[in-house]
Amino acid sequence: MTTTSLPAAQAADRGGPAQPLLTVRDLKKRFPVRGHPFECEKKFVHAVDGVSFSVAKGKTLGIVGESGCGKSTTARLIARLVEPDSGAMIFDGDGVGEFGGLALKAFRRELQMVFQDSFASLNPRLSIVDTIAFGPRAHGVADADARARALLARVGLEPGQFASRYPHELSGGQRQRVNIARALAFEPRLLILDEAVAALDKSVQAQVLNLLQELKAERALTYLFISHDLHVVHYLSDDVMVMYLGKVVEIGPVERIYGQAAHPYTRALLSAVPSMDPARRTEKSPLSGDPPNPINPPPGCRFRERCPSAEAVCAGREPALLPTILPTMMQAAAGDAHQVACHMNDPLSGHTQAIARVAA
Structure with a gap:
């Protein structure tokens, strides 16, 4: 009688495939800013401000956004290369560190990182x-x-x-x-890939991406994949999380995000992707202006100063991350998997476009 050995990730599985491998709850990190020695008020950069998400076992979560949005800081907080100010992490049902029974030493053996600079x-x-x-x-x-x-x-x-x-x-x-x-x-069971293929030329990049896909299937790995290249994210990811100025603005299955993006920032990112189709070329910049100062983020929606659909409610209240407004049949199929933080997606926000969409 012969026996087949399971991959280490499957052998270590404690909660079954339905239980997320990693759950992050309200992760926050502020970095102090050196100011004038006689200033009374201390200033902080709000690098990661209340980030929450889950990663299913054997899946790849792509994290995208402009430089400075908090992608890499989130990765380093998860790996505990940087200590968070607050928040909790659950790894396969066990709290990590002071939040549960999984010690940091054991957690770090379950998780590894691959960085952008291969030489350093x-x-x-x-x-x-x-x-x-x-x-x-x-x-x-x-x-x-x-x-x-x-x-x-x-x-x-x-x-x-x-x-x-x-x-x-x-x-x-x-x-x-x-x-x-x-x-x-x-x-390990979880691999964090922080711009791991960004410095490679396209032919080598394709080889490494294919290698990562093969290793994921062989070893039942779960990936957190951070990249600026939206084509690469589309190819490798099962789900996508979009960040803006330390916040999650949209998260959902990759085909839903790329096909039916609900947040204006996500739509702007996708419209900036180069296209070989002459009919789909972008003729003007989808966004104007620069992101707000992360030392003093604006109240309400942080994207409102660059959003063409901003209204008064966007300045008065921060939007919640909610399931997208869809027709009943589509919502039943999608469940709560596709979520967006936008007042145009909240029927109770008072935004005129949200009211019009519900009425339609």
Whole structure:
């Protein structure tokens, strides 16, 4: 009788496929700003301001938004590279750190990150095989070197040729494959990819994306994928979360977001994606002005100063993240999966377009 071994992620599954792997609740982080020594009032950058979301097991959540919207800070807060001011995280049903029974050390073994700068992420004094084996070896794993060589082969780098090399002897794509192999050395369940393919040329980028898809299926991995490239996010993601100035403005299945974006900021982002179709080319900028100062965000909706549909209610009250207004049949099929933070989506907000949509 033969038995088949499950991937580490499936073997460690505690709550079944219906339970989200990661749930983030009201995550906040403010960074102090150095001001004049005689100023009485301290100023803070509101980098992440009340972010909440869930990631299903075996899925990829893409996080998009302009530079400075809080994407990378959110990733670092989840990985606890930066300590949050407030908020809670639940990993496969267990609270993390002071919020439950999963210690930070155990949580960090379940989660790994791959960064944009492949060279800065590697120790120039360690050979490639020592780089991958370093973590498992430090934790007393007996077969750390053998595991490192196997992972090196799995990401497409022949161990006999690359194991003894150093980071400066590799190309950018090869170094990023090493970073992926190192991230997999602990057999994590969640991988955070922060602009992991942004610095690669298109042909190498496609190869690395295909590798990530294969590894996700083989090892039952869950991804948080951060990128400015909306084409790449569309290809890799199952769900998409759009952030603006530290807030989540829209979240939902990737095809719903790309096909029926409900927030004006999301529509502006998608309209800026280059198109090969002459009939769909953007002839004028979809947005005017710059994002507000994150040190002193405006009251109400933070996007209202750049929104063509802004009304008085947008300045008076912050919009809640609610399921989208859809016809009854479509809403029943969509459930609460597609949510948007916009007064035009709230029938009780008093915004004229929300009232018109409900009446229709």
